[in-house]
Amino acid sequence: MANSHVLVPVPMLAKAVAALPDAHSVAGGLGFEPKWDGFRGIVSYDGESVEITSRGAKPLTRYFPELVEAFLSQLGEPCVIDGEIVVRQGSPGQERLDWDALSQRIHPAASRIQSLSHETPADFIAFDLIDRGGASLMPKPFIERRRSLEELLDNAAPPIHLSQLTQDVDLARRWLVEFEGAGLDGVIAKPLASSYAPGKRVMLKVKHHRTADVIVIGYRVHASGEGVGSLLLGLYDDGELRSVGGAAAFTASRRLELVAELDHAVMRTADGTVVTGEGERSRFSSGKGVSYVRLEPTLVAEVRYDQMEGPRFRHSVQFERWRPDRNASSCTFDQLETPVAYDLGDVLA
Template sequence: MKSPLGPVPAPMLAKSVPGLPDQDSVPGGLGYEPKWDGFRGIVSYDGESVEITSRGSKPLTRYFPELVDAFAEQLEEPCVIDGEIVLRLGAPGGERLDWDALSQRIHPAASRIQTLSSETPASFIAFDLLERDGLSLMERPFSERRSSLVDLLGSAVAPLHLSRLTQDVDTARRWLVEFEGAGLDGVVAKPLAAPYSPGKRVMLKVKHHRSADVVVIGYRVHTSGEGVGSLLLGLYDDSGELRSVGGASAFTAARRLELVSELEPAVMRDAEGAVVTGEGERSRFSSGKDVSFVRLEPTIVAEVRYDQMEGSRFRHTVQFDRWRPDRDASSCTFDQLETPVAYDFGAVLE
């Protein structure tokens, strides 16, 4: 893919920090923005056609025709914009971002793409400007790029939006709490004096991190064929049913082998002593993959760290923290999870 000036730049990235830094922690100060939970998108407009590429340089243009039309209609000059594709659902006053619905937009069938573009239209949140009218802005400080972005998209209308920005850290800390109720997953701090650095982790991000006690209901063997690749986790609902809520992975090679021994006492076996296995959930992303797993008796409790929930499942793969032999599996219920106060996504855009 190319921008009006050449190949599309890789997006600038962010590194995680435990808390929002103050203004004076970075020379030139910081600008704070909501962290939008969607698909990163670099939009290139050459004056006639629109191209959208993902963080990994994959083409996204065909999946979001409604955004392509909006950019072609509203942009008045060639440019390259960095932003996020999001999908908002719910009645006015109660909207929130919906990751599952956004994921469904990546579909191979053109007819299905067209249908979804009408049934669940996406929005684009612009937060940086890399090129404008044939000139690269990447060497200019973020404060100047932001000013040019406001000039370019300050009067944009839905589905195009300009990201909110504040230089007040107290406001940003309030956003971190309030905006989670609309489906956002944190706040990003951007050095106002920094140039755009493709592929570099120049920005700082703060995400929500929480812990929960979960039942280990099974494990998948690592793709190497040795050790535990991932733990399958569950929680009990109000009816007493143990429901799958996600998984934990990213273990070292040595730890993967240790886990096999630690989990052995709970491995389920049939009358002949053979290990009982199950078939995991499939999606279009897991087509052709081995989703089988070793079943475990629901007796082992683990403490894990997570950021947020998507419905009744962990939004992302969680991090294993420690075993909890002091906890009874039956006590691992959904009511231990923190529920963010609902917040209207529409209000986030104001």
């Protein structure tokens, strides 16, 4: 059942910055929140039914029945809440966010959705209030929307949580370091005086960025058919070369340059035929081709990444430069920085 009292907007977005700004660098001041690494979710409750939509307006309601049940029992009035859907894993005192478990929740089978809702239940972290009681709060400054959200969720209980907020930039800088150990993505800075601007990058985000030297083990041709679309990357683990993710987002001219730069490392059969391989197919892009050109594991590149998810880069990484001075055999998992463990329960407290 669609909510008739409010038009659910696309979420407000954030612009990446290199470092957290001072709390008073923006007129009206800044508030800082943890940056959650999950699915952005807009929750709309009309007093009878709940709908959850993604950042791209895709329906998520059917995938999270445990959240729907919680909203129906805890929300006392019609509202539209902006927040993040996450899955937490680990024993008490050692919990952290689990992206893989969260992504598994998007499943076509209703029976599997039900079982996963018990095996890997989701939590919802609320951080903004768009509408309350049928009245839009979007023109209101964030600090007023936040107070209203705190009132609305005054008696909220897990799996519904209110995100932490501080105006102390020194505490926010501590969060940036400590909360990564619980699987969080960084810190968000929000202008306290700003209205809710759908689709606009009003907020600021600081994410973790590190560099690593990796082996380029292949490339996929760009969807246009011209040049390199993405580089496939690997690292050695006890002598075994393992795939760890990819680098993408090249300009049209750079895509063509990469073809020439990689040509000498392309694997070919005795008759000169290019050797190809088949990569993993994602449930989110099952229709896309996964064939790639295989390369001799000799080229080393420096890439910029934010964090790891198990043995792979959590997101597509950014190519920085070639490292002809590095031997491919030296590119191992040992070089990767491991965040100090931090209990997710403390973040949610």
